[in-house]
Amino acid sequence: xxxxxxxxxxxxxxxxxxxxxxxxxxxxxxxxxxxxxxxxxxxxxxxxxxxxxxxxxxxxxxxxxxxxxxxxxxxxxxxxxxxxxxxxxxxxxxxxxxxxxxxxxxxxxxxxxxxxxxxxxxxxxxxxxxxxxxxxxxxxxxxxxxxxxxxxxxxxxxxxxxxxxxxxxxxxxxxxxxxxxxxxxxxxxxxxxxxxxxxxxxxxxxxxxxxxxxxxxxxxxxxxxxxxxxxxxxxxxxxxxxxx
Amino acid sequence: xxxxxxxxxxxxxxxxxxxxxxxxxxxxxxxxxxxxxxxxxxxxxxxxxxxxxxxxxxxxxxxxxxxxxxxxxxxxxxxxxxxxxxxxxxxxxxxxxxxxxxxxxxxxxxxxxxxxxxxxxxxx
Amino acid sequence: xxxxxxxxxxxxxxxxxxxxxxxxxxxxxxxxxxxxxxxxxxxxxxxxxxxxxxxxxxxxxxxxxxxxxxxxxxxxxxxxxxxxxxxxxxxxxxxxxxxxxxxxxxxxxxxxxxxxxxxxxxxxxxxxxxxxxxxxxxxxxxxxxxxxxxxxxxxxxxxxxxxxxxxxxxxxxxxxxxxxxxxxxxxxxxxxxxxxxxxxxxxxxxxxxxxxxxxxxxxxxxxxxxxxxxxxxxxxxxxxxxxxxxxxxxxxxxxxxxxxxxxxxxxxxxxxxxxxxxxxxxxxxxxxxxxxxxxxxxxxxxxxxxxxxxxxxxxxxxxxxxxxxxxxxxxxxxxxxxxxxxxxxxxxxxxxxxxxxxxxxxxxxxxxxxxxxxxxxxxxxxxxxxxxxxxxxxxxxxxxxxxxxxxxxxxxxxxxxxxxxxxxxxxxxxxxxxxxxxxxxxxxxxxxxxxxxxxxxxxxxxxxxxxxxxxxxxxxxxxxxxxxxxxxxxxxxxxxxxxxxxxxxxxxx
Numbered sequence: 001x002x003x004x005x006x007x008x009x010x011x012x013x014x015x016x017x018x019x020x021x022x023x024x025x026x027x028x029x030x031x032x033x034x035x036x037x038x039x040x041x042x043x044x045x046x047x048x049x050x051x052x053x054x055x056x057x058x059x060x061x062x063x064x065x066x067x068x069x070x071x072x073x074x075x076x077x078x079x080x081x082x083x084x085x086x087x088x089x090x091x092x093x094x095x096x097x098x099x100x101x102x103x104x105x106x107x108x109x110x111x112x113x114x115x116x117x118x119x120x121x122x123x124x125x126x127x128x129x130x131x132x133x134x135x136x137x138x139x140x141x142x143x144x145x146x147x148x149x150x151x152x153x154x155x156x157x158x159x160x161x162x163x164x165x166x167x168x169x170x171x172x173x174x175x176x177x178x179x180x181x182x183x184x185x186x187x188x189x190x191x192x193x194x195x196x197x198x199x200x201x202x203x204x205x206x207x208x209x210x211x212x213x214x215x216x217x218x219x220x221x222x223x224x225x226x227x228x229x230x231x232x233x234x235x236x237x238x239x240x241x242x243x244x
Numbered sequence: 245x246x247x248x249x250x251x252x253x254x255x256x257x258x259x260x261x262x263x264x265x266x267x268x269x270x271x272x273x274x275x276x277x278x279x280x281x282x283x284x285x286x287x288x289x290x291x292x293x294x295x296x297x298x299x300x301x302x303x304x305x306x307x308x309x310x311x312x313x314x315x316x317x318x319x320x321x322x323x324x325x326x327x328x329x330x331x332x333x334x335x336x337x338x339x340x341x342x343x344x345x346x347x348x349x350x351x352x353x354x355x356x357x358x359x360x361x362x363x364x365x366x367x368x
Numbered sequence: 369x370x371x372x373x374x375x376x377x378x379x380x381x382x383x384x385x386x387x388x389x390x391x392x393x394x395x396x397x398x399x400x401x402x403x404x405x406x407x408x409x410x411x412x413x414x415x416x417x418x419x420x421x422x423x424x425x426x427x428x429x430x431x432x433x434x435x436x437x438x439x440x441x442x443x444x445x446x447x448x449x450x451x452x453x454x455x456x457x458x459x460x461x462x463x464x465x466x467x468x469x470x471x472x473x474x475x476x477x478x479x480x481x482x483x484x485x486x487x488x489x490x491x492x493x494x495x496x497x498x499x500x501x502x503x504x505x506x507x508x509x510x511x512x513x514x515x516x517x518x519x520x521x522x523x524x525x526x527x528x529x530x531x532x533x534x535x536x537x538x539x540x541x542x543x544x545x546x547x548x549x550x551x552x553x554x555x556x557x558x559x560x561x562x563x564x565x566x567x568x569x570x571x572x573x574x575x576x577x578x579x580x581x582x583x584x585x586x587x588x589x590x591x592x593x594x595x596x597x598x599x600x601x602x603x604x605x606x607x608x609x610x611x612x613x614x615x616x617x618x619x620x621x622x623x624x625x626x627x628x629x630x631x632x633x634x635x636x637x638x639x640x641x642x643x644x645x646x647x648x649x650x651x652x653x654x655x656x657x658x659x660x661x662x663x664x665x666x667x668x669x670x671x672x673x674x675x676x677x678x679x680x681x682x683x684x685x686x687x688x689x690x691x692x693x694x695x696x697x698x699x700x701x702x703x704x705x706x707x708x709x710x711x712x713x714x715x716x717x718x719x720x721x722x723x724x725x726x727x728x729x730x731x732x733x734x735x736x737x738x739x740x741x742x743x744x745x746x747x748x749x750x751x752x753x754x755x756x757x758x759x760x761x762x763x764x765x766x767x768x769x770x771x772x773x774x775x776x777x778x779x780x781x782x783x784x785x786x787x788x789x790x791x792x793x794x795x796x797x798x799x800x801x802x803x804x805x806x807x808x809x810x811x812x813x814x815x816x817x818x819x820x821x822x823x824x825x826x827x828x829x830x831x832x833x834x835x836x837x838x839x840x841x842x843x844x845x846x847x848x849x850x851x852x853x854x855x856x857x858x859x860x861x862x863x864x865x866x867x868x869x870x871x872x873x874x875x876x877x
């Protein structure tokens with residue numbers, strides 16, 4: 001009975017939503033309001049105004065940079081939330097289930113991870129630094145960086161993982177995302193421009209483009225390193241088990 | 245609208261319809277499943293459905309990925325880049341919600357030893 | 369000064385954001401430093417907010433273009449009359465952080481102190497950013513920051529029930545966020561822009577299609593969950609009652625108001641009155657739900673014994689008043705909705721102050737005695753006179769007895785309801801007020817006039833760091849009531865601009 005009522009109500013909601021989406025302009029058309037209002041300027045002028053060949057990167061970092069600043073803060077918030085619920089790991093008090101299990105890690109896994117780990121990190125750096133020219137960017141690279149931390153810890157044990165990525169440095173690197181945004185954004189205030197402006201007319205004309213790229217690079221690296229560290233720290237907080 | 249028109253619209257906007265169906269499936273999962281992890285998977289289905297909807301709405305027939313550079317001729321049609329930028333943010337937000345929800349689930353399991361919502365209600 | 373004050377709307381958000389990001393680093397040097405740091409950051413943000421408010425009332429609304437891109441292309445931060453709520457948010461934030469110093473020792477583990485302050489700063493950052501933004505997607509991003517930190521603040525203690533309350537809040541909050549995101553996506557496809565003002569213009573240009581109405585429904589449902597309206601209020605009582613008291617004060621005083629601010633933005637900034645899309649059926653429905661919310665909240669509050677549970681249910685009831693106030697509008701005659709709107713907006717301010725006082729007083733009682741039940745708190749009035757005095761002032765205020773601040777908003781909402789001939793709304797409001805009066809009399813009676821179950825020996829007045837915020841807030845309740853023209857002067861332009869009238873509008877003038 002109760003189930004029937006729920007299904008019926010959801011069916012009504014479904015009909016409403018489907019009616020809403022089929023009233024939209026046809027998908028894939030280039031005449032839609034979404035494609036003709038704001039987008040043309042992005043497609044035509046982004047390379048010149050934003051300074052990135054990848055238009056999505058240009059939108060994320062330049063036109064809608066404030067959103068991305070909020071987004072980076074969301075990642076940071078997620079970490080703080082997880083820590084507030086579960087608590088930070090402590091090298092003296094905690095170990096992990098992987099470490100406690102009696103199954104021996106195979107040599108193949110260990111050698112492969114040892115061999116691949118540098119390349120994974122290199123690839124992550126490539127993705128971070130190449131975000132302006134090709135698909136990729138800080139978030140994607142950061143996720144790969146975080147994955148490398150997780151793979152390393154799962155193979156070589158929790159204790160070694162905690163030793164290799166010590167808390168001392170992680171605490172600072174976790175806030176790299178919001179802070180790099182702040183550093184790059186606040187420069188413009190001293191030139192009398194609005195927050196997060198990267199094109200600074202108050203410096204020598206010859207260096208303007210260089211400075212813009214530098215500021216964007218600081219942000220990309222900050223997002224990448226911050227994101228990767230946050231993912232690693234969340235993993236450590238979730239994986240830990242109290243020692244006997 | 246006549247039935248034929250509606251049918252036509254349904255096929256043209258097929259991605260949108262699928263996205264909305266997934267939205268409802270996710271909502272049903274949250275309401276009906278007692279297990280917290282399943283509830284929360286329903287939430288992820290809902291999130292993905294919204295992302296699917298937004299990304300599909302940026303598609304343009306014959307459009308290329310919006311990257312300018314060598315080898316891209318001047319007259320190329322690009323897809324709408326805004327939905328992609330928005331969904332990048334959306335995915336990050338979804339990941340953050342996931343992390344917090346999993347942390348809460350871990351804590352609940354440590355404290356109560358069960359993840360069944362009906363049993364958890366009795367524990368009080 | 370003028371040059372600088374133009375940056376303030378964005379600086380107050382950024383300060384909180386960067387301050388939060390630095391808190392874990394600062395607390396590595398010395399544990400105690402995190403409190404001072406949080407105090408400093410919130411005071412700085414309060415200062416920026418005061419500058420922005422000062423400029424708003426001398427120069428008019430501030431429109432700030434992030435990165436210098438003009439609105440439909442970049443993100444616009446708009447500090448208008450509705451954004452004055454940020455003044456309240458940052459101000460209350462300072463007081464609550466000050467209060468937390470002693471209180472959290474009682475409920476939270478010592479290693480989590482710095483995390484607690486980080487989360488409070490993030491919560492404030494989310495609320496402030498949400499209230500000043502002029503961009504739809506930016507709204508969603510800040511909504512997520514504040515929701516996530518809100519969920520975690522409830523679960524920061526080690527209690528079993530807290531994690532469950534937090535999970536319930538998380539699931540409902542995430543569904544509501546998604547419904548808002550889906551609404552944004554639909555509206556983006558209809559209008560092709562994300563800027564609120566531009567969206568409103570584009571909605572007028574095209575003939576209305578069904579999608580816009582469905583998007584409106586999704587928004588209203590989403591923000592109703594955030595604001596805890598009936599029938600989606602079920603997450604609120606547990607979450608607000610079980611959270612640490614300063615957090616309850618923040619959540620009950622400010623976070624649920626964010627849902628209301630969102631509704632105002634959507635209904636009156638994006639879907640304008642007198643525009644293409646007639647949304648009066650939606651506001652009418654909201655009015656009915658608000659009437660039920662008032663009665664349900666007051667009714668359940670009456671039967672609670674846990675003091676924080678009473679306040680939590682009373683918050684639901686008060687959200688009903690606010691929503692009723694802002695939903696009393698007419699599509700073609702905006703002047704008609706003026707009185708209700710003024711009432712609703714003033715109640716946002718008053719309820720924030722009163723409810724924070726109540727929760728902070730309850731916190732002081734719990735801190736000193738360890739009891740939460742009303743039956744255990746009997747006779748505390750003699751032992752903790754200042755706390756209980758403040759509690760009494762706040763109780764009288766919320767019941768709406770004339771010289772206090774609760775009276776004026778209810779008066780305006782009733783006038784607004786009568787303006788529309790909806791006497792049944794006025795009746796629901798009066799019944800709700802009577803019930804409120806009854807249960808607050810119950811609290812005051814128990815605390816002052818009943819003999820304790822067993823003689824209280826070791827209880828004395830709460831520490832200074834808790835008393836100062838409580839006394840300041842209680843004075844605030846009195847001042848806002850006796851000098852009611854002060855909040856009215858702030859609210860009038862806000863109510864007028866929301867309805868699309870000139871900001872100097874005076875009814876009948």
